[in-house]
Amino acid sequence: MGSATSELPSRMPLSDTAETGLKIVVVGGFGVGKTTLVRSVSEIRPLNTEEVMTQAGIGVDETSDVAAKTTTTVAFDFGRISLNERVVLYLFGAPGQERFWFLWDRLFSGTLGAVVLVDTRRMDDSWYAIDRLEHHKTPFVVAVNRFDDASPHSLDEIRQALALPDHVPLIDCDARVRSSGKDVLITLVDHLYALAMAQEMTP
Amino acid sequence: MTPRRPVDVGDPDRLYTVTGGRSRADDDSFDLVTLVVSECEPTAGMQSEHVRILETCKHPTAVVEVAAEMKLPITVVRILLGDLLAMGRITARHPRAAGSAAAIPDSALLKEVLHGLRNI
Ligand SMILES: Nc1nc2c(ncn2[C@@H]2O[C@H](COP(=O)(O)OP(=O)(O)OP(=O)(O)O)[C@@H](O)[C@H]2O)c(=O)[nH]1
Ligand SMILES: [Mg+2]
Numbered sequence: 001m002g003s004a005t006s007e008l009p010s011r012m013p014l015s016d017t018a019e020t021g022l023k024i025v026v027v028g029g030f031g032v033g034k035t036t037l038v039r040s041v042s043e044i045r046p047l048n049t050e051e052v053m054t055q056a057g058i059g060v061d062e063t064s065d066v067a068a069k070t071t072t073t074v075a076f077d078f079g080r081i082s083l084n085e086r087v088v089l090y091l092f093g094a095p096g097q098e099r100f101w102f103l104w105d106r107l108f109s110g111t112l113g114a115v116v117l118v119d120t121r122r123m124d125d126s127w128y129a130i131d132r133l134e135h136h137k138t139p140f141v142v143a144v145n146r147f148d149d150a151s152p153h154s155l156d157e158i159r160q161a162l163a164l165p166d167h168v169p170l171i172d173c174d175a176r177v178r179s180s181g182k183d184v185l186i187t188l189v190d191h192l193y194a195l196a197m198a199q200e201m202t203p
Numbered sequence: 204m205t206p207r208r209p210v211d212v213g214d215p216d217r218l219y220t221v222t223g224g225r226s227r228a229d230d231d232s233f234d235l236v237t238l239v240v241s242e243c244e245p246t247a248g249m250q251s252e253h254v255r256i257l258e259t260c261k262h263p264t265a266v267v268e269v270a271a272e273m274k275l276p277i278t279v280v281r282i283l284l285g286d287l288l289a290m291g292r293i294t295a296r297h298p299r300a301a302g303s304a305a306a307i308p309d310s311a312l313l314k315e316v317l318h319g320l321r322n323i
Pocket of ligand 1: 029030034093095146173174
C-alpha cells in the first residue's frame, strides 16, 4: 500500500444513529485504479476482506481441470462515506475476473449501482465487466482513469470501442483526486436518480 | 501493483473450527452492509470470535467491516453473527433494498445520497 494511506484512519466508529447501509461497486481490471479511487473519497483507509466458496464443483475456474476443487476465494477492498447521521455509503473495489461474478449476487445484490473503471491502454479488460453488469441489470457509469495518457482517445472514441449505449454515462477521471472521484460518484447517483424518476412516473 | 495476498483463513480446518462445522449461513439475512450493534458485554466462557464481534460492534458496524477487522471470510462472519442474533446479543439494521436484486431505490433516498456526496 502506498504512503498516502497513512492519512486516513483505519478505524473510526460510525455514529450510533447510523441505520442504513448502501453499496456502490467499483469494478475494473487489475491495476486500473480501483483502490486509488476508493481511497480518494473514503473517510477510512480502504480495508481488505474476502469471501470464500467452499462447495465442491462450483466456482471452479474455467481453465482448471480439477473438478474437486473446493475453495474459491475472492478478495476485495472497501471504503466508507458517512452521508449523514443515518445513511452510510460503502464503496467496494472489486476485480472483474470471472470467479468474482459468480459471487456477485451473494455479495452485491441490492447495490445502488456500479462504476466501471477503464484504462484506455487495456480497454479489453472492461468488456467483460460491462457485459456482466448488463446481465445483472445493475445500473452503471463508465469512468476513464486517464493516468498520464500519452494517446488521448476522445470519450466518443472510447464509447465506440466499448460499444457503450448512449444512455450509459461516460466520464473522465483521475482516481487519485478526491474531487474527481466525487464527481464519478455523483454522476452515477445522478444517473440512478433519473432512472428512479422515470420509473416513478410510469404508472 | 501490490500483489494480492489472501488473508490467512483459507484453511478449511480453521473455518470448520470457528463455525462448529458449518460452511454456510442458514439464511442470507446479513447483507455486507447490514449494520450490527452489540446488545451486551462479552461474558466469561464465550467463544473468542463472539467476544471480538461484541467488542467491535459497540457502535454500529457493517458486516463487511466486522469481516475485515477479524480477518475472516464474509461467510464465516455471517454464521457467527447468526449465532449472536439468535442469542439476542446483537441487533441488526438491515439495508432497505436487501434481497431485491436490481430494484432502483426511491428517488427520495437517492436525493439524500446526492446531497451527502456533494457535501464530502
Ligand atoms: N499516474 C496515475 N497513476 C495512477 C492513477 N490511478 C492509479 N494510479 C496508480 O496505479 C497503480 C494501481 O492503482 P490501484 O488503485 O492499486 O489499482 P487497483 O485497480 O486497485 O489494482 P488491483 O487491486 O491490484 O487490481 C497505483 O500505483 C496507483 O498509484 C492515475 O490516475 N494516474
Ligand atoms: Mg486494488
